Amino acid sequence: MNIIVCIKQVPDTTEVKINPQTGTLIREGVPSIMNPDDKGGLEFALQLKDKFNAHVTVITMGLPQADAILREALAMGVDRAILLTDRKLGGADTLATSNAIAGALRTLEYDLVVAGRQAIDGDTAQVGPQIAEHLDIPQVSYLEDIDFDGNKTFTLRKQTDDGYQVLQMDAPCLVTVLASAVKPRYMNMRGIVEAYQREVEVWGADRIDVAEDKIGKAGSPTSVMKAFPKSLKPAGATFEVSAEEAVDIIVEKLKERHII
Amino acid sequence: MDISQYKDIYVFVEQRDGAVQSVGLELLGKARELADRVGEKVVALILGKGISDKAQELIAAGADKVLVVDNEYLKSYLTEPYTQAVSQIILEQKPAILLLGATIIGRDLAPRLSARTNTGLTADCTQLEIGESGELLMTRPAFGGNLMATILCKNHRPQMSTVRPGVMQRIAPDVSRKGEIVNYNVNFDKAKINRVRIVEEVKECKCVADISESKILVAGGRGVGNAEGFNKLRALAQTLGGEIAASRAMVDAGIIEHCSQVGQTGKTVRPELYIACGISGAIQHLAGMEESEYIIAINRDKYAPIFSVADIGIVGDVHKIVPLLNEKIKNIKKF
Amino acid sequence: MDFGLSKTEELFLQMIREFAEKEVKPLAAEVDEDERFPLETVEKMAKIGLMGIPIPAKYGGVGGTNQMYGMAVEELSRVCGTTGVILSAHTSLCCAPILESGTEEQKMKYLPKLASGEWIGAFGLTEPNAGTDAAMQQTTAVLDGGDHYIINGSKIFITNAIYAHVYVIFAMTDKSLGNKGITAFIIEKGTPGFSIGKKEKKMGIRGSATTELIFEDCRVPKENMLGQIGKGFGIAMKTLDGGRIGIAAQALGIAQGAMDETIRYTKERKQFGRSISQFQNTQFQLAELETKVQAARMLVRSASYKKDNGIPYSVDAAMAKLFGAETAMEVTTKAVQLHGGYGYTREYPVERMMRDAKITEIYEGTSEVQKMVIAAKLLK
Numbered sequence: 001m002n003i004i005v006c007i008k009q010v011p012d013t014t015e016v017k018i019n020p021q022t023g024t025l026i027r028e029g030v031p032s033i034m035n036p037d038d039k040g041g042l043e044f045a046l047q048l049k050d051k052f053n054a055h056v057t058v059i060t061m062g063l064p065q066a067d068a069i070l071r072e073a074l075a076m077g078v079d080r081a082i083l084l085t086d087r088k089l090g091g092a093d094t095l096a097t098s099n100a101i102a103g104a105l106r107t108l109e110y111d112l113v114v115a116g117r118q119a120i121d122g123d124t125a126q127v128g129p130q131i132a133e134h135l136d137i138p139q140v141s142y143l144e145d146i147d148f149d150g151n152k153t154f155t156l157r158k159q160t161d162d163g164y165q166v167l168q169m170d171a172p173c174l175v176t177v178l179a180s181a182v183k184p185r186y187m188n189m190r191g192i193v194e195a196y197q198r199e200v201e202v203w204g205a206d207r208i209d210v211a212e213d214k215i216g217k218a219g220s221p222t223s224v225m226k227a228f229p230k231s232l233k234p235a236g237a238t239f240e241v242s243a244e245e246a247v248d249i250i251v252e253k254l255k256e257r258h259i260i
Numbered sequence: 261m262d263i264s265q266y267k268d269i270y271v272f273v274e275q276r277d278g279a280v281q282s283v284g285l286e287l288l289g290k291a292r293e294l295a296d297r298v299g300e301k302v303v304a305l306i307l308g309k310g311i312s313d314k315a316q317e318l319i320a321a322g323a324d325k326v327l328v329v330d331n332e333y334l335k336s337y338l339t340e341p342y343t344q345a346v347s348q349i350i351l352e353q354k355p356a357i358l359l360l361g362a363t364i365i366g367r368d369l370a371p372r373l374s375a376r377t378n379t380g381l382t383a384d385c386t387q388l389e390i391g392e393s394g395e396l397l398m399t400r401p402a403f404g405g406n407l408m409a410t411i412l413c414k415n416h417r418p419q420m421s422t423v424r425p426g427v428m429q430r431i432a433p434d435v436s437r438k439g440e441i442v443n444y445n446v447n448f449d450k451a452k453i454n455r456v457r458i459v460e461e462v463k464e465c466k467c468v469a470d471i472s473e474s475k476i477l478v479a480g481g482r483g484v485g486n487a488e489g490f491n492k493l494r495a496l497a498q499t500l501g502g503e504i505a506a507s508r509a510m511v512d513a514g515i516i517e518h519c520s521q522v523g524q525t526g527k528t529v530r531p532e533l534y535i536a537c538g539i540s541g542a543i544q545h546l547a548g549m550e551e552s553e554y555i556i557a558i559n560r561d562k563y564a565p566i567f568s569v570a571d572i573g574i575v576g577d578v579h580k581i582v583p584l585l586n587e588k589i590k591n592i593k594k595f
Numbered sequence: 596m597d598f599g600l601s602k603t604e605e606l607f608l609q610m611i612r613e614f615a616e617k618e619v620k621p622l623a624a625e626v627d628e629d630e631r632f633p634l635e636t637v638e639k640m641a642k643i644g645l646m647g648i649p650i651p652a653k654y655g656g657v658g659g660t661n662q663m664y665g666m667a668v669e670e671l672s673r674v675c676g677t678t679g680v681i682l683s684a685h686t687s688l689c690c691a692p693i694l695e696s697g698t699e700e701q702k703m704k705y706l707p708k709l710a711s712g713e714w715i716g717a718f719g720l721t722e723p724n725a726g727t728d729a730a731m732q733q734t735t736a737v738l739d740g741g742d743h744y745i746i747n748g749s750k751i752f753i754t755n756a757i758y759a760h761v762y763v764i765f766a767m768t769d770k771s772l773g774n775k776g777i778t779a780f781i782i783e784k785g786t787p788g789f790s791i792g793k794k795e796k797k798m799g800i801r802g803s804a805t806t807e808l809i810f811e812d813c814r815v816p817k818e819n820m821l822g823q824i825g826k827g828f829g830i831a832m833k834t835l836d837g838g839r840i841g842i843a844a845q846a847l848g849i850a851q852g853a854m855d856e857t858i859r860y861t862k863e864r865k866q867f868g869r870s871i872s873q874f875q876n877t878q879f880q881l882a883e884l885e886t887k888v889q890a891a892r893m894l895v896r897s898a899s900y901k902k903d904n905g906i907p908y909s910v911d912a913a914m915a916k917l918f919g920a921e922t923a924m925e926v927t928t929k930a931v932q933l934h935g936g937y938g939y940t941r942e943y944p945v946e947r948m949m950r951d952a953k954i955t956e957i958y959e960g961t962s963e964v965q966k967m968v969i970a971a972k973l974l975k
Contacts, residue, residue, distance in 0.1 A: 009798070013403060013544070014544070015542070016543065035319060062314075068606075071606055072609070075606060077303045091379065094371070094381065095375065095381070098375060123401075123525075124371075125371070125385060126292070126367075126370070126371035126374070126381055127371075127424075128371075129339070129371035130371045130372070130374065130375040132339075132372070133343075134460065137455075138455035138456045139372070140339075140456065141339075142364050155459065158333050158362060160364055161363050161364045161463075162464075163461070163463040163464040164462050166460040166462075167458055168459055169455060173456075182361055185643075186613065187609075187643070188642075188644050188658045189643055189644025189647070189648060189659060190658070192606050192659075192743045193603060193659075196606075220380070221380030221410070222380035222412065222413065222861035223414065224411055225397065225410045225412045226409070227407050227409040228407070228409075228410075229406075229407060229408070230406070232407050235326065235568045235569065236572050237565055237572055238570075239572070239573065239574055240329070240562065240573060240575040240576070240865075240868075243577065244581040246558070246581050247585045248587050249591065250572070250585055253554075253556070254533070257532075257554055258499070260500070260531055260592055260593065560863070562870075563862075
């Protein structure tokens, strides 16, 4: 079985702080990490490798520094790592991104494509399903658990808005995974020692199977008109008083607003 | 693509087990406002099995026309049959705008549709407006909610957007409104549909109430600590006639159900009163609650970001203050 | 030397920090309070290869550097001093002498199981009357027939003792020769005549299962002699040179952990209407302590670098341990002070860290011994 896991390098948005004066982002010192949902997906793939001796490839599209998360994936135990990087791929929205990655996947063998549900820097949850559509394969998103019959059928547990579904899906297919579904393994020591001795394949746009007008800025139907800091309403008064006084203040306000 | 051929605002109205989801009605409210600006129609799409009777409700909520696709394949949501139905409608009807709820269903369906019909999609919008030349301005939080971005889909149609539940407001239902109801015929590709099969469906949410509908929320975060701490919040919520909610930390710790989570990966709420207890106020949490009408924050850390959105902030220990507050309000309510 | 970390080391640091934070830190207070050896943590460490970092791949290790090993001990000790010393004693005091002085057969027999963490290692040199003066060994090993030694005596303060499977120990094969009469042996758990004695009740690193080893007519096959007869003292000293890097790293980790806690606490704690981090006294103290911690780190890195590159490092290791231990003691003591009354309670980890720090000035050569090593080199 061949599994391809699509991963993304993202800024750790939980570490991002806002300058309270200007309302702008403080990006300085924000670490770059493997997107958490993608790491969950990678763990599922590695579990299938452990159980069914699957061959696991990771692919990422991004800037050259995204190499770091591929090394991490190698140290976690994947067999092959591909960095898709090209200026022609820059400025892509989700549709163009999915076209580029689907273009790369067309040149590879796969039974299962795994992606994270969404990336914490964009939170769109779009690229995975869009890749599946380009490849004309079925998808199950919001995956919580996966099992394989050893032949061609996966049994999957999918989160729904009010519970879960258990589904069966035939290979080749795509899943998007929730980080909360699984605890990713740690990189192992031998993997770490070998990570930088192994090869990360660097692919350019000419290496993938997709029309040039489908990728990068040209292939993006959407564009950002403007970006602006969120308007912040002025903060109310803050009190540092005893618990009794605090309760009095709150009760007073609740009365004023006719809540009690 | 000749975009001038595309008109009207379409809303995919999600139903689950025959119940129209409130986000669909909220989107109809927004679509109504946008359609009136540009002089176009609001068209509601409702897909399912045995759901034809819901059409009138959608007209009352603002639709001029309802397209009903009633088919066995659509009984429970699955990606492929829903994508086939909606994409056929898009290709045949050429809507200018298509809005979907940013629920798990909407976020599964919308990207698949955008790829099949080769158009742009903007996720989780918090604001939708019509621009000077009639284009849709889609504003959404970016970078973990730290920035806002306004997105355009200039040369592709429909302009597609998902909107989180609780963000838009529905209009008061008008049962006297008239509208057209069309039973839409879709040609399904069975072979493709059969690639995914339902084995079992389980509804397991134990939440009694939908927190996005609640007028008063008492929410807890890391500072509340554990389930015992949460009981203090629960008591206060009960006294106030509200519900409890939580930050992601508490949900991840398994103390509170996911359906009570407020924030980027949970629900967006805008109650009349939001009491944030022991919540530091990560940007992802603020994104889900800062539109609340009145916010009271209680936290030990004076520098917690939650205070920047609070109407009143109390620097102190939730474990002391919340029970005291509960007692005091109980006493007042006795009289 | 290169003061920066290699990409491989950075990758390693990312992993070990996450591991320490998620797997080790949550147990630290309990391990201390209950004096419990965290066997489940050792199993987790084994699973990802932490028990065999500097062991070559051909002996089942990961073929990592001593630099990485030191970083591992530092990061574990940053959250739990006990866990740090478990790894240090296992790696530096048991795996290392077998790797450096063992025969090919011994290496093939012991190292794969030690490196995989299936077996835990320990080291026995200290005796009731032979501490700093290691030459005063009372334990004897007498040849019995041609193929066995009979060992009699006892060892004290042995880290990992209860849970270990393999022990590198030292005994007098010829008392008349003093230092030159000491020989090293590899003892396996379950060897007849070998038993574990009483468990110490310690001030700090309370989970590390420190006990006595007792040898009563313990018959050990001759093949278990480590190195040559009479060469045990040299093996012990060489082992302790390496061990000092481990303890220096442990001390450094404890110091860094106390810094982390204190920085957080002084930002949160308010007195006179301000967080105490806004007082210049706090700021100056933190600045001085941080400088020392960073200096200690440079000494550890420098000693590890030399060991990795085959450059003599014993004085560097002594300096790293001397300065690291003193820094750990100073930082943790001041951390408790900056925490005030709370720092004296077990609610805050600095109380434990201060107790854990003290041993780093004592074991694997007291601070005074380190000064002797350094001075001897200076005045040679």
